[in-house]
Amino acid sequence: MTSAGAGAEATTAIAAAGTPAPAVRLPRRRGIELALIVVAVLLSVYGYCAVGLAKNGTLPPGAAGYGAGLGVLALVAHLAVRLRAPYADPLPLPIGVLLNGIGLVLIYRLDLETPGDRAAPAQLVWSTLGITLFILVVAALRDHRVLQRYAYVSVVAALVLLMLPILFPAVNGARIWVRVAGFSIQPGEFAKVLLAVFFAAYLAANRTALAYAGRRIWCVQVPTGRVLGPIVAIWLLSVGVLVLERDLGTSLLFFGLFVVMLYVATGRTGWIAVGLLLAALGAVAVGRLEPHVHGRIEDWLHPFASIEAGLGPNQLAQSLFAFSAGGVLGTGLGLGHSVLIGFATKSDFILATAGEELGLAGLSALFLLYGLLVERGYRAGLALRDPFGRLLAVGLATIVALQVFVIAGGVTGLIPLTGMAMPFLAQGGSSVVTNWAIVALLIRVSDSARRQYDGSTAP
Amino acid sequence: MTRHIRHAAVFCALLLLALLVNALRVQVVESAAHDGNPANRRASIARYGQPRGDILVGGAPVTGSRDTHEQLRYERTYREGPLYAPVTGFASQEYGTTFLEHTEDDLLSGVDPMLAPLPLWNDVTRGRPPGGNVVTTLDRRAQQAAYAGLDGRKGAVAAVEPATGRVLALVSSPSYDPSLLSGNDPGVEASWERLNADPDKPMLNRAVRQTYPPGSTFKVVTAAAALDAGVVTDLDRPTDSPVPYRLPGTTTRLTNSGDGCADASVREAFEWSCNTVFAKLGVEVGLARMSRTAQAFGFNDTDVRIPFPVATSTFDTSLDRAQLALSSIGQYNTRATPLQMAMVAAAVANGGQVREPYLVERTTRHGGATVGTAGSRSARQAMYPATAVRLRELMEDVVREGTGKRAAIRGARVGAKTGTAQHGIGNSGTPYAWCVSWAQGKRDIEPSVAVAVVVEDGSANRGEITGGGMAAPIARAVMAAVLGS
Numbered sequence: 001m002t003s004a005g006a007g008a009e010a011t012t013a014i015a016a017a018g019t020p021a022p023a024v025r026l027p028r029r030r031g032i033e034l035a036l037i038v039v040a041v042l043l044s045v046y047g048y049c050a051v052g053l054a055k056n057g058t059l060p061p062g063a064a065g066y067g068a069g070l071g072v073l074a075l076v077a078h079l080a081v082r083l084r085a086p087y088a089d090p091l092p093l094p095i096g097v098l099l100n101g102i103g104l105v106l107i108y109r110l111d112l113e114t115p116g117d118r119a120a121p122a123q124l125v126w127s128t129l130g131i132t133l134f135i136l137v138v139a140a141l142r143d144h145r146v147l148q149r150y151a152y153v154s155v156v157a158a159l160v161l162l163m164l165p166i167l168f169p170a171v172n173g174a175r176i177w178v179r180v181a182g183f184s185i186q187p188g189e190f191a192k193v194l195l196a197v198f199f200a201a202y203l204a205a206n207r208t209a210l211a212y213a214g215r216r217i218w219c220v221q222v223p224t225g226r227v228l229g230p231i232v233a234i235w236l237l238s239v240g241v242l243v244l245e246r247d248l249g250t251s252l253l254f255f256g257l258f259v260v261m262l263y264v265a266t267g268r269t270g271w272i273a274v275g276l277l278l279a280a281l282g283a284v285a286v287g288r289l290e291p292h293v294h295g296r297i298e299d300w301l302h303p304f305a306s307i308e309a310g311l312g313p314n315q316l317a318q319s320l321f322a323f324s325a326g327g328v329l330g331t332g333l334g335l336g337h338s339v340l341i342g343f344a345t346k347s348d349f350i351l352a353t354a355g356e357e358l359g360l361a362g363l364s365a366l367f368l369l370y371g372l373l374v375e376r377g378y379r380a381g382l383a384l385r386d387p388f389g390r391l392l393a394v395g396l397a398t399i400v401a402l403q404v405f406v407i408a409g410g411v412t413g414l415i416p417l418t419g420m421a422m423p424f425l426a427q428g429g430s431s432v433v434t435n436w437a438i439v440a441l442l443i444r445v446s447d448s449a450r451r452q453y454d455g456s457t458a459p
Numbered sequence: 460m461t462r463h464i465r466h467a468a469v470f471c472a473l474l475l476l477a478l479l480v481n482a483l484r485v486q487v488v489e490s491a492a493h494d495g496n497p498a499n500r501r502a503s504i505a506r507y508g509q510p511r512g513d514i515l516v517g518g519a520p521v522t523g524s525r526d527t528h529e530q531l532r533y534e535r536t537y538r539e540g541p542l543y544a545p546v547t548g549f550a551s552q553e554y555g556t557t558f559l560e561h562t563e564d565d566l567l568s569g570v571d572p573m574l575a576p577l578p579l580w581n582d583v584t585r586g587r588p589p590g591g592n593v594v595t596t597l598d599r600r601a602q603q604a605a606y607a608g609l610d611g612r613k614g615a616v617a618a619v620e621p622a623t624g625r626v627l628a629l630v631s632s633p634s635y636d637p638s639l640l641s642g643n644d645p646g647v648e649a650s651w652e653r654l655n656a657d658p659d660k661p662m663l664n665r666a667v668r669q670t671y672p673p674g675s676t677f678k679v680v681t682a683a684a685a686l687d688a689g690v691v692t693d694l695d696r697p698t699d700s701p702v703p704y705r706l707p708g709t710t711t712r713l714t715n716s717g718d719g720c721a722d723a724s725v726r727e728a729f730e731w732s733c734n735t736v737f738a739k740l741g742v743e744v745g746l747a748r749m750s751r752t753a754q755a756f757g758f759n760d761t762d763v764r765i766p767f768p769v770a771t772s773t774f775d776t777s778l779d780r781a782q783l784a785l786s787s788i789g790q791y792n793t794r795a796t797p798l799q800m801a802m803v804a805a806a807v808a809n810g811g812q813v814r815e816p817y818l819v820e821r822t823t824r825h826g827g828a829t830v831g832t833a834g835s836r837s838a839r840q841a842m843y844p845a846t847a848v849r850l851r852e853l854m855e856d857v858v859r860e861g862t863g864k865r866a867a868i869r870g871a872r873v874g875a876k877t878g879t880a881q882h883g884i885g886n887s888g889t890p891y892a893w894c895v896s897w898a899q900g901k902r903d904i905e906p907s908v909a910v911a912v913v914v915e916d917g918s919a920n921r922g923e924i925t926g927g928g929m930a931a932p933i934a935r936a937v938m939a940a941v942l943g944s
Contacts, residue, residue, distance in 0.1 A: 260467050260470070263463060263466070263467065264460060264463045264464055264466075264467050265460070267460065267462070267463045304496070304498075307496070307497075307498040312498060313496075313498040313499070317496075317498065320485055320489075320493055321493050321494075321496065321498075321499040321501065323482070323485045323486050323493075324485060324486060324489065324490040324491075324492075324493030324494055324499075325490075325493075325494060325499075325501050326486055327486055327487065327490055328486065328487060337500070337501050337504055340500060340501075355482070355485075355486065359486065360482055360483060360486040360487060363482050363486070364479055364482065367475060367478050367479055367482070368475075370475075371471075371472070371475045374468075374471050374475075375468070375471075378464060378467070378468040378471070381464050382461060382464055382465070387460065390460060390464065394464055394467060397471070398467065398471065401471040401474055401475070402474075404474075404475075404478070405474040405475075405477070405478060408478050409477070409478060409481065412478070412481050412482055412485050413481070413485060414477060414478065414481040
C-alpha cells in the first residue's frame with residue numbers, strides 16, 4: 001500500500017515538473033478506506049450471524065455467501081476509488097457499506113417474522129445495482145464540473161420522474177410508485193440528485209445576480225424576476241407535484257434543500273426568513289386542507305389517542321413502544337418485537353427495529369454515521385474552489401441530513417410522520433441506488449477537492 | 460460562501476443533535492411509561508414466551524404448558540382443572556390471573572428475583588430464568604373426596620391440619636375448567652362470557668371467597684366463650700333455659716327444631732343443637748367476651764391470606780342483647796367462610812390454638828431446588844387448653860349420639876358439630892347445611908385433620924337439608940381420606 005502510494009505520488013511529481021514544486025504532499029489514505037471496509041463487512045456479517053443465532057439457534061445458512069457477496073462488492077468499489085479517485089475522502093465508502101450492510105441485516109431479520117413477504121433478496125439485488133452505479137459514476141465521471149453542462153437536462157429529467165407516478169395507481173395513500181414487471185420504483189428518489197445538480201448549477205451561475213441585483217424591499221434584497229423566476233418555478237412545480245402525490249417527506253426535503261442551497265449561494269439570511277415563513281404558511285395550509293396530512297399531525301400531537309379511544313395503538317405509538325423497549329443497550333438483534341408495528345416495518349419504520357434491538361447506543365451510532373457522512377460532504381464543499389462543486393457537495397450532504405432528520409424525527413415522534421426512506425437502511429430499491437449515487441458523487445467531489453491542492457501552493 | 464457553508468453545516472449538526480436528544484427522551488426518559496402502557500404487547504409476549512412453572516399437588520403437577528407457536532406462545536393447561544380450580548385459579552392471556560396463579564405469578568413466570576442465580580442478574584441479562592414451581596399443602600385424596608362428596612351440588616369444603624394450619628383440601632362446587640380461559644382463540648372469550656353469565660357462578664371460590672351464616676356450627680365458638688368466661692362450669696348441670704326463649708328486650712320467641720331443650724345441660728344442648736340454650740348463653744357471656752373469642756378464632760380479621768386473600772368472616776361487635784342472642788347461634792350478622800369454620804374446628808382439635816392457614820408448602824426453582832418455604836406461622840390462643848379438651852368431648856358426643864352420627868369413622872376419634880343455617884328475608888331461602896369436624900387416627904397423638912363443609916343445594920327437599928344429613932357424610936369422606944393416607 002505504502003509502496004503503491006509512493007509510486008503514484010512520484011508519478012504526480014514528475015507530471016507536475018513544469019509547475020512549482022508541490023508545497024503539500026497529501027496522503028491518499030486508501031489503506032484506511034480498505035481497513036474500514038473490512039470492518040464494515042465483518043460487522044454486517046456478525047449482525048447476520050447474530051440474527052440467525054437469536055431466531056433459530058444456528059448460524060444462518062447463507063452467512064458465508066452473504067459476507068462474500070458484500071465483501072466482493074465493497075472491494076470492487078474500493079478498487080474503483082483507488083484507481084479513479086485516489087485522493088478521495090476515505091470515509092464515505094465504508095460508511096455506505098456499513099449502513100447498507102446493517103440495512104440488509106435488519107431486513108433479513110424482519111423477513112424471518114413475515115415468511116410470506118421476503119424483501120432481503122430484492123434488497124441485495126438493488127444494493128448490487130447501487131454499488132455498480134457507484135463504480136460507474138466513479139469510473140466514468142472524471143470531473144464533477146462536467147455535470148454543470150447537464151443542468152437543464154437534469155431538471156427536465158427530474159420533473160418527468162416526479163410526474164411519472166401520477167399515471168400509476170396510488171399505494172397506501174401516496175402516489176409515488178411506478179410498478180413495472182413486479183418491481184416498484186420510486187422515481188422521486190432519483191429526482192433528488194438531479195434537482196441538487198440543477199440547483200447547484202443554476203445557483204453557481206447566477207449567484208451574483210441573485211445576491212446583489214434587483215430591488216430592495218423592506219430589508220430583503222429581492223433579485224430580478226428573470227433570475228429568480230425559473231428556479232422558483234421549478235421548485236414550486238416539484239413541491240406542487242409532490243403535494244399532489246401526497247409525498248410529504250420528499251416535498252419537505254426539496255423545500256429544505258432549496259432554502260439551504262439558496263442561502264449558501266447568496267449568503268442572504270433573508271432567504272431563510274422567507275423560507276421559514278413560506279414553510280409555515282404551506283404547512284398550515286396543507287395541514288388544514290389535506291385530511292391525510294391533518295391525520296398525521298394529529299397522530300404526532302397525540303400518539304396514544306387511538307389507545308384511549310379503544311382502537312389499539314397506531315403505528316406511531318407502536319414505533320415509540322419499540323424504541324422504548326430497546327432502552328439504552330437494546331434487546332439484541334433478532335430479539336425485539338418491532339414487527340408489532342405491522343405495515344412498513346421494513347421501509348419507513350426500519351429505524352424502530354434498530355432502536356429496539358440495538359438500543360440508544362446503536363441508534364446513536366447510526367445517527368453519528370449519517371452525521372459523519374454529511375460532515376464529509378460539507379468538508380468537501382469547503383475544500384472545493386469552484387462554486388458549482390461547492391454547492392453540489394453541500395446539496396448532496398444536505399439531502400442526506402434532511403432525509404435522516406425527517407424520517408428519524410418522524411418515527412421517534414419529534415416531528416409529524418412523513419413517509420420516507422432512511423438512506424441505505426430502509427427497504428426500497430430506488431432509495432438504495434440513489435444513495436449510492438450520492439456517495440459516488442461525494443467521492444468524486446472530495447477527490448477533486450484534495451487533488452487541487454496537490455501541486456499548488458495555496459488553496 | 461465558506462462562512463455560509465459553515466452555517467449550513469452547523470444547521471445540520473443541530474438537526475443531528477435534536478435527533479439524539481429526542482432518542483434519549485423516547486428510549487430512556489419515557490421508556491418506563493411506554494413499557495407499562497397496557498396497549499404495548501411486549502410484556503405479554505415476554506411473559507408467555509416461556510412455559511410457566513407448575514403448581515404441584517402431592518408431588519405431581521396439576522398444571523402444564525402447551526406450545527402454540529403463536530405470538531403469546533405458551534398456553535396454560537390444567538390436569539383435573541375443575542377439581543383444583545379454587546386453588547390454582549386461572550392464568551389467561553386475555554383475562555389475567557387469579558388465586559395461586561396470581562399470587563405466585565412472579566415465581567411461575569420467572570421474574571421473581573429469587574430465581575436469579577445472582578442479584579440483579581435478570582436486569583443485566585434482560586433474560587428470565589425458567590419459571591419456578593409451587594408446591595402446595597393439598598392432600599390429593601382429601602381434595603378428591605371432597606369434590607366427589609359435593610357431587611356437583613352448590614357448596615364448598617375446606618380442610619386444614621390443626622397443628623400446622625396446612626390447607627389439606629379446598630373445594631368449591633360447581634366448578635369450571637381454568638384451561639377454558641387459556642390462550643388466544645375466540646373460544647376463550649365465549650367461555651369467559653358463559654362462565655360469568657352462569658347463575659351457578661362456577662368461578663366463585665366458595666371455600667374462601669364466599670361467606671355464609673354459620674348457623675349452629677357457631678355454637679362451638681359460643682360454647683368456648685362460655686367455658687372460658689366461667690359462665691358454664693359444669694357441662695352436665697341444667698342451664699335453666701326456657702323454651703321458647705324470648706329474645707331480650709323483644710317479644711320475638713326463639714324455638715328449636717327438636718324437643719328436649721328446656722332446661723337442658725350444655726352437653727345435651729350441644730348434642731341436639733338447642734338454639735334457645737345457646738342464645739341465652741351468648742347473652743350471659745356478654746358482647747365483649749363473645750366478640751373477643753370470635754376474633755380470637757379469626758372472625759373480623761381482614762387480612763387472612765393463604766397466600767391469596769380470604770374473605771373476612773364477621774361477628775358484629777355492636778349489638779343489642781337480642782341481636783347478640785341471634786349472633787351467638789350463627790345467625791343475624793354472623794357470617795363465615797368455610798375455611799374460617801375449618802379453623803374453628805381446628806382450634807378445638809389443637810388445644811385451643813388457631814394456626815394461620817397456608818396453602819403453599821414451598822417454592823422451588825425449575826430444577827427442584829427450594830427457593831422459599833412456608834416457615835412457621837403465627838398462632839393465636841382462641842380458648843384455654845382445658846376448654847378445648849371439654850369442647851372436644853362435646854364434639855365427640857355429637858358424633859357418638861347426636862346430629863353428627865354420619866361423620867363417624869370406625870377406629871378413629873371424630874368430633875363434629877352440624878348446622879342448618881337460615882338465611883334470606885324472613886328465612887325464606889333454602890337453608891345451608893353445615894358440618895365442622897375433626898378426626899384423630901388410631902395411632903395419631905393428636906387430631907390430624909379439621910374440616911368444614913357447607914352445602915347450599917337449592918334443589919333438595921327443604922326437610923332433608925340438615926347438616927347431619929347432607930354435610931356430615933362429605934366431612935367424613937374427607938377425614939377418612941386424610942387418615943387413610
